Amino acid sequence: MLVAVRSAGALHRLLDVLPVFDGDSRVVTRFTLVPGSRFDVDALSALELAGARTLPWEEALRVEHDLILAASPKGELRRLSGPLALLPHGAGFNKTIADDGSAGVPSGLDPHYLLTEGRPWAGLHALAHEEQVSRLAHASPGAAHRAAVVGDPTLDRLLASxxxxxxxxxxxxxxxxxxxxxxxxxxxxxxxxxxxxxxxxxxxxxxxxxxxxxxxxxxxxxxxxxxxxxxxxxxxxxxxxxxxxxxxxxxxxxxxxxxxxxxxxxxxxxxxxxxxxxxxxxxxxxxxxxxxxxxxxxxxxxxxxxxxxxxxxxxxxxxxxxxxxxxDSAFSQQGQALPQLRHHLYRLLGLTPPTGPVRTPAFPRPSTAPRRPPAFAVRAEVSGERITVRRFPVHTREPVQHLAAEHPTAGQREVQSAAVLWRRAQDAAARPHSTGWTAGGWTAHALAEAPACRTAVAILTPRRCLLRHRTARPLSLRLEPERAAGRVSYADPAAVASAVHAWLGADAAHAPPVSLVCDTGAITVRVRLEPAIADDLDYEL
The missing domain is CATH 3.40.50.2000 (Glycogen Phosphorylase B;)
Structure with a gap:
């Protein structure tokens, strides 16, 4: 079987189909890149990453294939030899591209690409909905009798996820x-x-x-x-x-x-x-x-x-x-795409399908790590012992009251301008010949080295901080997570630090111990302020 791709998008679409052949050693898969698309670079990278075996285009032209699988009829695809199964490029046919094929007709329905001298050249048009068959019949009547409604394998993966x-x-x-x-x-x-x-x-x-x-x-x-x-x-x-x-x-x-x-x-x-x-x-x-x-x-x-x-x-x-x-007008046969495709693709191959069900794999857990901003522009509203905090990126145009920055991750400008500096304790064990800060030592150092800083906070754990304000003795903070409907939610301690900073600045008569309520938007937590204990002051960052 040859998987013929013109772009990364077409490749991703076809990869969702290939579980149809899982466990069948009779089907050998090769990939080739159909020339003519300016979006083919990532397709080659994805194939290499997957360890797929590829055929150079000129070699693919010399071979008679038992089945060709494609998600775009464009380019030189019709020069290949063998029965072709053609899938839509995406979720139906909703878009037309200027100066590409027949005016106003999506390429997936365009007779310019689907017919040769009025005759269809694909052996199967695997569509996701009956409405697509009707539209194919209207745009390219000669191709419609080779259409089959199989559902959408990508949607089925989404539903399984x-x-x-x-x-x-x-x-x-x-x-x-x-x-x-x-x-x-x-x-x-x-x-x-x-x-x-x-x-x-x-x-x-x-x-x-x-x-x-x-x-x-x-x-x-x-x-x-x-x-x-x-x-x-x-x-x-x-x-x-x-x-x-x-x-x-x-x-x-x-x-x-x-x-x-x-x-x-x-x-x-x-x-x-x-x-x-x-x-x-x-x-x-x-x-x-x-x-x-x-x-x-x-x-x-x-x-x-x-x-x-x-x-x-x-x-x-x-x-x-x-x-x-x-x-509903874009997807039918939900949950059935791979079983339906197995039937039609094995028919084109001339093979009896494997026995047993075909599995639709869920999508994997995302691995792109979110980037945590190292600085925020902060608006804090103090009402007695309740503080509402809203944090925005430094480029915001929203009204704010102070800048908060992470040390040493934020840029020098933010660190020197921030009213609140925070530092998170590291999880790694101490290395030989290394020197580190205690929470008490770093908070005192931050206030001494950054004149604009009014509050320095060492975040020890998600529920425990040491805070040092210029007008008060060091404080130990204890954060109680929000509990609702059997779930536990933790606020970012850096947001809570900005809330306590605002409260300390607004209430000149503060006298810890005291319990505050901090509303960060999605989460509302209680914060207990007490005179700093030795374990917090000596905590190694």
């Missing part, structure tokens, strides 16, 4: 925050092309302890721009904690973990809708979206986001919309 939602959120360090996933297709009408500043704008507007932001880009954007330039272009948002998942599998884990999705006209949002995730439309219009397609209907039914400041209202409106029925 739903039980892992909490595991995914744990890997992403989301906690009780709301995870907002921006999804962008590629091309001039894509979200990332038209609103490149939206990730940074949202990061600067939404409190860090209440929201987590992620950006899922089309694989073509990863291939065309490259990870290096993407990291540079998105640097302000990435430094504020933006998640940028890898284009293979990890994007899907983000959809499973998401609380809501902000999307352009790319079909990724249809997968989110099928999972029941609230969808917010951020497509500014154009010529690419196919009218009355499933994606067009989803966008029409979703609240619109014209500016970052509208997100809270748009999110409330989106929560009132049941998105699952809106995805």
């Amino acid at each position: 739903v039980p892992r939602r909490e595991d995914f959120r744990d890997a992403l360090e989301t906690g009780p925050r709301r995870l907002i996933v921006l999804t962008s297709t590629w091309g001039p009408e894509a979200l990332i092309s038209r609103r490149p500043g939206l990730p940074a704008d949202l990061s600067g507007l939404l409190p860090y302890d209440s929201f987590q932001i992620a950006l899922v880009l089309h694989p073509n954007e990863h291939s065309g721009t490259g990870r290096f330039d993407l990291s540079r272009q998105l640097a302000p948002a990435l430094s504020a904690g933006l998640l940028l998942p890898r284009p293979h599998e990890e994007w899907a884990a983000l959809l499973v973990a998401a609380d809501a999705v902000v999307t352009d006209h790319g079909s990724t949002a249809l997968y989110a809708a099928a999972l029941g995730r609230p969808v917010i439309a951020a497509y500014d219009g154009g010529h690419e979206l196919i009218p009355d397609s499933p994606m067009a209907r989803l966008l029409a039914a979703s609240p619109r986001l014209s500016a970052a400041s509208e997100l809270p209202d748009a999110l409330r409106a989106a929560l009132a919309v049941d998105t699952r029925p809106l995805a």
